[in-house]
Amino acid sequence: MNEIELVxxxxxxDTKAFEELVKKTQDKIYNLGIKFFGNKEDAADLLQETYxxxxxxxxSFEGRSSFSTWLYRIATNFALMKLRKEKYxxxxxxxxxxxxxxxxxxxxLSDWKDNPYFHYRxxxxxxxxxxxxxxxxxxxxxxxxxxDIEGLSVEEVAKILSLSIPTTKTRIHRSRLxxxxxxxxxxxxxGN
Amino acid sequence: xxxxxxxxxxxxYIDKEIEETEREIFEQHIRICKRCEAILxxxxxxxxxxxxxxxxxxIPKKIEKALYYQIxxxxxx
Numbered sequence: 001m002n003e004i005e006l007v008x009x010x011x012x013x014d015t016k017a018f019e020e021l022v023k024k025t026q027d028k029i030y031n032l033g034i035k036f037f038g039n040k041e042d043a044a045d046l047l048q049e050t051y052x053x054x055x056x057x058x059x060s061f062e063g064r065s066s067f068s069t070w071l072y073r074i075a076t077n078f079a080l081m082k083l084r085k086e087k088y089x090x091x092x093x094x095x096x097x098x099x100x101x102x103x104x105x106x107x108x109l110s111d112w113k114d115n116p117y118f119h120y121r122x123x124x125x126x127x128x129x130x131x132x133x134x135x136x137x138x139x140x141x142x143x144x145x146x147x148d149i150e151g152l153s154v155e156e157v158a159k160i161l162s163l164s165i166p167t168t169k170t171r172i173h174r175s176r177l178x179x180x181x182x183x184x185x186x187x188x189x190x191g192n
Numbered sequence: 193x194x195x196x197x198x199x200x201x202x203x204x205y206i207d208k209e210i211e212e213t214e215r216e217i218f219e220q221h222i223r224i225c226k227r228c229e230a231i232l233x234x235x236x237x238x239x240x241x242x243x244x245x246x247x248x249x250x251i252p253k254k255i256e257k258a259l260y261y262q263i264x265x266x267x268x269x
Binding site: 015019022043044051112126129144176179 | 200202231238243246248251258259263264
């Protein structure tokens with residue numbers, strides 16, 4: 001049975017169909033939770049809240065987006081609500097703009113091609129990147145996770161976050177430039 | 193097209209959201225401008241590295257069990 005048929009059945013109260021939908025999507029939502037929170041406990045919370053909300057809201061699901069996109073929206077809203085309460089120090093949006101707008105003006109633009117510290121198994125580099133993603137303002141972090149890590153399209157991300165396409169694209173671009181700058185800082189430090 | 197405009201288009205280029213005519217101009221520029229080429233390449237590497245930060249995990253059995261328990265409670269309501 002495909003997703004649309006399962007959703008139709010689940011809407012009529014077929015709990016087996018609903019559980020089939022859960023089974024098909026649960027790993028995706030759990031992994032999304034790990035990316036947002038970085039720990040199993042909060043990811044488990046996100047998982048439960050997402051499916052409980054999905055079950056309760058199923059009668060109003062109109063199928064304008066796919067069931068998975070709809071789930072992503074519920075999960076992302078829950079994550080945003082929870083993360084807003086977090087005390088983790090974020091960098092300001094102004095700082096992001098300042099850093100990325102000046103990307104080309106810097107004379108010390110590093111070329112990564114022959115950089116001995118750039119390799120995909122450099123754990124220190126991964127750590128730097130992971131903290132940089134965490135320090136992004138929430139509206140940037142969310143977009144970066146959904147688009148660049150989860151692989152959702154610009155259109156899907158815009159739908160999930162109720163944003164316009166141009167705003168979504170601007171945030172994707174700034175997040176990337178900012179993270180790239182953070183890695184460049186690391187290379188410069190290592191080179192000195 | 194100047195370098196600043198090219199940098200603004202980098203993400204659209206990576207995401208294949210760029211118009212055909214702009215894409216041609218963009219690629220021509222990248223072929224001759226080392227700095228823009230370096231920025232494009234480093235952004236692509238940043239994205240790839242970000243993807244590698246997270247290994248796909250299966251839900252631990254305990255968490256899965258708790259999930260279904262919570263869902264099934266709702267069926268009775």
